[in-house]
Amino acid sequence: GEQVEQLPSILRVQEGSSASINCTYENSASNYFPWYKQEPGENPKLIIDIRSNMERKQTQGLIVLLDKKAKRFSLHITDTQPGDSAMYFCAAMDFYAQGLTFGLGTRVSVFP
Amino acid sequence: DPKIIQKPKYLVAVTGSEKILICEQYLGHNAMYWYRQSAKKPLEFMFSYSYQKLMDNQTASSRFQPQSSKKNHLDLQITALKPDDSATYFCASSPWTGSNYAEQFFGPGTRLTVL
Numbered sequence: 001g002e003q004v005e006q007l008p009s010i011l012r013v014q015e016g017s018s019a020s021i022n023c024t025y026e027n028s029a030s031n032y033f034p035w036y037k038q039e040p041g042e043n044p045k046l047i048i049d050i051r052s053n054m055e056r057k058q059t060q061g062l063i064v065l066l067d068k069k070a071k072r073f074s075l076h077i078t079d080t081q082p083g084d085s086a087m088y089f090c091a092a093m094d095f096y097a098q099g100l101t102f103g104l105g106t107r108v109s110v111f112p
Numbered sequence: 113d114p115k116i117i118q119k120p121k122y123l124v125a126v127t128g129s130e131k132i133l134i135c136e137q138y139l140g141h142n143a144m145y146w147y148r149q150s151a152k153k154p155l156e157f158m159f160s161y162s163y164q165k166l167m168d169n170q171t172a173s174s175r176f177q178p179q180s181s182k183k184n185h186l187d188l189q190i191t192a193l194k195p196d197d198s199a200t201y202f203c204a205s206s207p208w209t210g211s212n213y214a215e216q217f218f219g220p221g222t223r224l225t226v227l
Contacts, residue, residue, distance in 0.1 A: 032214045036155075043202060043218040044155065089155055093214050098168035099145060099157030100216060 002027040004092050006103025013110055019077040021106045023090035026071065030092040033066060033073045034100065038087040048075070080110045115139045116219035118203050123224045125193050132179075133188040133222045135203030143167075143209040144186040145216060146178060150199035161186050162209045193226045200224070 003026045013019045023033075034049035050057045050064045050073065057064045063076040073092075077084055087107050091100040119134040137144060146158040160167040164180040177189045190197060203219040 032212075034215070036218075043220050046215060046217065049215065091155075095210065095212075098160035098209050099147070099170060100155075100214070101157065102155035105154050 002030055002092050002094060002097065002101040004090060004101050004103040006090050006106060008106060009104065011106055011108045013080050013108065015081060015110050015112050016079055019080050019084070019108055019110075021075045021088055021090065021108075022072065023074065023092075023103050024070075024072045025092040025101075027092070027094050028068075028071065029094040029096070030071075031095055032093040033064070034091050034093075035062075035064065035075050036089045036091065036102075038089065038105075044089060077108070080108075082110050082112075084108060085110045116203060116205060116217065118201075118219040118222050120222060121220065123222055125224065125226050127193060127195060127226060129193050130189065130191045131193065131224070133190070133201050133203075133224070135186050135188070135219055137184050137203070137205040137219070139205055139217065140184075141205035141207050141217075142183065143206045144180070144184075145204040145206075146186070146188050147202045147204060147218070148199045149202060149221075155202075159188075160209055167209050190224075195226045198224055198226045 006023045031052035036044035037047045038044040048062045066073045087105045090103045116137045143162045145160045158171045159178045175191045179187045200221045200223045202221045204216045206216045
């Protein structure tokens with residue numbers, strides 16, 4: 001199986017600054033790492049993902065980094081806005097798995 | 113139009129009863145999943161189906177039984193309900209199973225409360 005640890009559990013950032021969330025995984029066979037954003041009362045929404053053949057991926061103010069040696073991946077939200085306030089979940093999946101293994105989530109709050 | 117439909121949105125049940133959660137997806141995906149989210153275990157994988165066949169079961173209890181009548185349809189039957197079953201149950205789908213096609217999209221969820 002897989003275990004995913006996610007830190008921090010709570011993150012408060014000032015509007016316009018960057019927010020960073022870190023995740024580590026245990027299974028060296030994991031090769032797919034998505035990030036989901038979940039707002040209160042809503043479903044998790046896929047915001048960005050990275051596969052093991054990449055080290056960095058960027059889209060619309062989001063950057064994901066993957067360090068396979070350290071079994072660590074991270075999400076960086078640049079120029080945070082109030083709309084970025086939400087729960088963020090990292091996840092991992094190995095080639096043979098059927099489901100995603102999620103971290104416990106990070107509650108991001110963006111204040112003025 | 114919603115691409116993944118889950119019914120009902122809210123469900124209240126009494127301990128010991130049985131309920132069925134409905135999920136249909138219109139994304140043309142071949143793989144469907146059930147996840148559970150509660151205060152104790154956020155986003156826990158339960159089952160995966162591909163072409164109506166069970167691919168993986170990570171639920172320890174036989175009280176949870178997925179049912180697939182069509183490729184785009186995956187229901188979840190829960191018997192002998194317990195208060196600990198209270199959670200939001202999310203259905204998800206992806207083009208195929210396996211990490212090469214793993215972009216999973218989640219439905220709106222069914223919030224189950226067991227009294």
